[in-house]
Amino acid sequence: MTAASADGPLVLGIETSCDETGVGIVRGTTLLADAVASSVAEHERFGGVVPEVASRAHLEAMVPMIERACAEAGVRLVDVDALAVTAGPGLAGALLVGDAAAKALALALGKPLYGVNHLAAHVAVDQLEHGLLPEPTLALLVSGGHSSLLLVPDVTSDVRQLGQTMDDAAGEAFDKVARVLGLGFPGGPYVDRAAREGDAASIAFPRGLTGPRDMAGEHRFDFSFSGLKSAVARWVEQRERDGETVPVPDVAAAFQEAVVDVLTRKAVLAAQEAGVDHLVLGGGVAANSRLRVLAQERCDAAGIRLRVPRPGLCTDNGAMVAALGAELVRRGRTPSALDHAADSSMPVTQVLA
């Protein structure tokens, strides 16, 4: 074994499931490059991601991002040991661009290709920050596309879903509330910023699926943010009708607190019930400052070790896909076939296509 391969396999990962074109390169658990182009500005005036706009942007950004990642990492494509790509879940047309590019790379380089689950990649990315994942690990993934509570005995082969959103993803609720409050898109960072000046206790917004019946039943680890979103909209409209000014910072803070309270409460409870003492936070909403603080407080109180990757690794990127690819290589998992399908509704329990 050479010195280089002793540090782990060199893997290039591609991510195109939504509006970020990400190409990352890792060696084992070491991040070498993380090139991301985002089409978010093109979606802003539509108030949400437009699939065809995102797909067109992926096509234009793909080769430039591959080249940028190689330059950043100081590696040549021929030196790569394996390729990894998000095979799902995500926007069908968007996934297809990255998947086809990854297949072209695998074909031209004669290297193995792993078509991976986007959610498992959100968990595996933490290995770049905090080393190998404890097994099992609990993962709370929250973004504009997902809100999932996962039990992860082995991120390469065994991912189990404990809970998920029954309606809107947490990030979607942030987008919609930001719109109601006249803030920008995507809503997360705007609400977070506004909330810093507000009083979270000033308005009592509902916490979905947290009543005694819910917490005793099969949905105790599931989420619902649709009722909360409507409650915020109703509250704001009532104010406007009464001719009063809307206290944007207070509404933002109270809404954010309701989301973050439910997420962290359920995550800690799930960890305790499963007897797991590590929690990984991932997804774009994991960049939310209040979520980080409250998750830390509650994990500390419960004796759970919290692992949160830096914000740039929580949002969608190619490094997370490469990180999972490297772990799949390390564990000796069988690569995907060159004719594997990108699957927009790939189940979270399926790590490999």
Add this chain to the structure above:
Amino acid sequence: MLLLAFDTSTPAITVALHDGSGVLASSTVVDARRHGELLAPGIEAVLAEVGRSPADLTSIVVGVGPGPFTGLRVGVVTARTLGAVLGIEVYGICSLDAVAWASGLDAAFAVVTDARRREVYWATYSDFRVRDGVAAVGRPQAVAGVLGDRPVIGPGAGVYPFVDARTTVLSAAALAELAAYRLTTGGELLSPSPLYLRRPDATPPGERKRVLA
């Protein structure tokens, strides 16, 4: 010379190899929903058939449509990525031209492919080598009115009521021959960018929806 040609702008996933004097191998599968699955294995198969590897390729030509977006992009991104990795030239050719070339017709005709959403992509030709203008997208009834009783060929010909419709499958063998011909005679070679001909379907949201009655 070893030219790799492929096209995913129609329901066919079609791949061919050309050595400058003729087509060495080709493969065509018609499966409108599996472009992403079948293109790379198709390329692998034609190379294996003649005992060559990707490193032997000297240039790539891809059909750039017009075509429904999702499948079309599979071909274009594959061409661009292969070209970047292998460090070879990548050309685009209007996919309708490959259909025209394959017909060998010497009189005026039109090529039509299915654009979905009850529209067709179309272009008219003076003969199998010469397109009259640029490709366009339109309602079949309107296009039929323009075309009159001219022969209409292509994968979309039989889908709509054209007078003299002759359904053909787009083949990369024809695309490869056409590319080889244009490379030596200096015909139109485009950049590998999709001819979308339509804007993305998206409208900015109107005023905020009210939740109170």
